[in-house]
Amino acid sequence: MLRVIAGSARGHKLKTLKGVETRPTSDKVKESVFNIIAADIADSNVLDAFAGTGSLGIEALSRGAKKAVFMDKSAISCGIIRENLVHTNLRDQAEVYVTDYKSGIERLCRKGYKFSVVFLDPPYNKNFIQEALKLVAKNDIIDNGGIIVAEHSHYDDLPESCDRLKAVDTRKYGDTMITIYKLC
Numbered sequence: 001m002l003r004v005i006a007g008s009a010r011g012h013k014l015k016t017l018k019g020v021e022t023r024p025t026s027d028k029v030k031e032s033v034f035n036i037i038a039a040d041i042a043d044s045n046v047l048d049a050f051a052g053t054g055s056l057g058i059e060a061l062s063r064g065a066k067k068a069v070f071m072d073k074s075a076i077s078c079g080i081i082r083e084n085l086v087h088t089n090l091r092d093q094a095e096v097y098v099t100d101y102k103s104g105i106e107r108l109c110r111k112g113y114k115f116s117v118v119f120l121d122p123p124y125n126k127n128f129i130q131e132a133l134k135l136v137a138k139n140d141i142i143d144n145g146g147i148i149v150a151e152h153s154h155y156d157d158l159p160e161s162c163d164r165l166k167a168v169d170t171r172k173y174g175d176t177m178i179t180i181y182k183l184c
Contacts, residue, residue, distance in 0.1 A: 001016075002014040002016055002027070004058060004062045004088060006034070006059075006062065007061075007062030007064065008062050008090075009061070009090060012087060012088045014054070014058065014087075015080050015083050016053050016080070017052070017077060017080060024052060024053055025055055025121060025151060026173075026176075029173045029176055030055065032171065032173065032178070033151075033178055034063060036169065036171075037149060040117055040146075040147055041060055041064055041065055042063075043065070044060070044115075045065070045066060045067045045068075045069075045113075045114065045115045045143075046061070046115060046116070046119070047068070047113075047115045047117070047118045047119065048060075048071070049101050049118065049119065049121075049132065050120060050123075050128070051070040051071055051072040051077065051119075052072060052077055053077070053080055053081065054070050054080070054084050054085065054096075056119040056149075057069075057081075057119065058085065058088055058090060060117060061088075061093050062090065065117070067093050067094070067095075068090075068093060069094070069095045069096075069113065070094060070096045071096075071097045071104040072098065072099075073098065073099060073100040073101075074098070075098045078096050078097070078098045101131075101135070102131075102135060105132070105135045105136060105141065106135070108141050109139035109141050114141060116142075116143050116145075117148075117149065118141070118142060118148045118149070120136070120150045120151070121150075124153035125153050125155055127156075129150055129152045129156055129158065130157075133150065133165065133181070134163075136148060136165070137162050137164060142183045143183070144183060147168075147181065147182050147183070148165060148182075148183075149178065150178070150180070151176060151177070151178055153177065154175055154176070162181070164183055164184055165183055166181060166182055167180070167181055
């Protein structure tokens with residue numbers, strides 16, 4: 001069962017997808033991530049790419065983010081994200097797009113969006129994480145000093161840097177790795 005851990009929507013249970021199409025971030029990993037990035041959340045604009053259930057973006061909104069944009073290629077996932085936003089009373093602070101990450105990142109760039117925090121949590125072991133990092137760096141959608149929180153398998157080989165993005169922290173939680181990049 002997924003839930004919102006802290007903030008205005010604390011304790012709200014989040015609806016999830018049936019089956020193995022998504023791999024929601026565990027509460028343990030989510031709580032650790034938000035403890036690490038707590039200072040970056042207040043009044044931030046957040047992108048939750050590969051959003052799945054929207055758990056990471058919703059947690060950020062609950063903890064004081066100003067706005068969150070959710071992207072997922074699955075219309076079913078986006079429907080669940082919308083339901084979770086209504087359930088947590090956070091819908092007015094969010095936008096949800098049914099799109100693949102490449103088209104979505106490029107569209108956000110064309111529209112002039114800038115984010116303080118970007119969550120990248122793609123399917124593991126498919127090289128999506130490396131390509132998504134390159135696209136985010138290339139398309140200039142991160143505010144100066146902004147961060148990317150990349151959730152990936154310990155088998156995924158992530159670079160120490162990508163353009164102006166530099167890895168500043170890496171943590172391991174079982175098979176899950178979290179690498180935080182900062183725009184320098």
